[in-house]
Amino acid sequence: MIAAPRIPRLLLAVLFASVACGGESDGTAGETSTGDPGSTSGDPATTTTTGSTTEVAPTTGTGSDASTTGAPLEGYDDPALWLCHPDKPVDADACLSADLTATELLPDGGTAIVEHTIAAAPAFDCFYVYPTVDIRLQPGQTESFDDLDQELDPLLNQAARFTSMCRMFAPLYHQVTIGTYGSSEAEALLTAAYQDVLAAFESYLERHADGRPLLILGHSQGTHMTTRLIQEVVEPDPALRERLLAAFLLGGSFSVPFGEQVGGTLATIPLCESAEQLGCVVAYRTYAAGLPPEGTSNAPDIPGNDVACTNPAAPGGGSARARGAFFPNFTHQEAVFPKIDFGAAIDTPFVVMRDFYGLSCQTDGDGEHFLAVAPEPDADDVRTDPIDVMAPLFNPGFLGLHVLDYNFALQDLLDAAAAKATAAGL
DSSP: OOOOOOOOHHHHHHHHHHHHTTOOTTOOOOOOOTTOTTOOSSOTTEEEETTEEEEOOOOOOOTTOTTSOOOOOOOTTSGGGEEEOTTSOGGGOTTTTSOOOEEEEOTTSOEEEEOOOOOSSOSEEEEEEOOOOOOOSSSOBOOOOSOOHHHHHHIIIIIGGGGGTEEEEEEOOOOBOGGGTTSTTHHHHHHHHHHHHHHHHHHHIIIIITTOOEEEEEETHHHHHHHHHIIIIITTOHHHHHHEEEEEEESSOOEEOTTOSSSSSSSSOOBOSSTTOOSEEEOOOEEETTSOOOTTTTOOSSTTSEEOOOOTTOTTSSOEEOSOEEEESOOSOTTTSOOOOOSSOOOSSEEEEOSOEEEEEEEOTTSOEEEEEEEOOOTTOOOOOOOOTTSGGGOTTTTTTGGGHHHHTHHHHHHHHHHHHHHTTO
């Protein structure tokens, strides 16, 4: 069993301040920009089958009574309980219906449009669990899926672009609220949330896996869920382990013994040391270079271990520039996913900057590793960094660059997934 993620008390204070200053206290959508990729012609919470619409059934959660956990969602065979699922109509699939077009900012000051292409016949599957988006301060779980805007920010920033190569399975789940962390209910509520994820994965295995290779993706609370899934379901099963291309477990507390690549959070599955390596884990937490983690913001899940850091731009070690950082030109929940000012009018939902940020694994004051990010443009590069690392949300004693863990290295992660598929003969 993995430990509950550590969330500093400052997190609650900052989120409370954000809400008090105009953020959305109930997790509903904030202002959305033009070109919002979350605007689809179908509701991602519904699916149409033979002319009828099946809605997500109301579910019990913890709402005003934090002492009771929500019953696990039932019926994951129904694609209505998934954000993305190959049995959903395209216009109801939040991944396939999204506009992922990006404007590339070029080193000479010019721009180029980058289109997203969905794989016509994907050779492997992706299973993704989204991070904490329920920022209510009261311990509990998400009870309702009537409004899915808050789930769209991480889904579209982190997972949707992998549809260029895999079938995406992204379940809804009764995740815990941000106020759950540090509370006496945390363990029970996280376990209840995990039961949803487990049920979704079991449905995937029974009805859709068919021996196909698999890439597992998670972030933050989603990494807590997918790590436990690997510990309890994947790692003990030789056949599943054989099919595991890799697991991208970002923004968690994944750990290994100091100087080792395996033997901490997972007993036998190692950290990746090359883009082509199969059956391994990419894990890291991101902070601005020069602003290393402070306090307990980068604590490992196993005391005495080192926090894992796999540099997605240089998995064998050393530093390298990120091949493509993808940033959103929209937000549904600004308290958690702040709007980015690119200094010019951008019409596309995303912006990409290639070969601009340097990535390296460094150590903090406690000797724990983290992924350091710093602008490292060429001398004649006129681009400027649009990320304000001094913003309160990015405080190194709070979250660091946690919400952008996928964004800075997304092209490297996509390239690694493609390299692993090639190595597997797909």
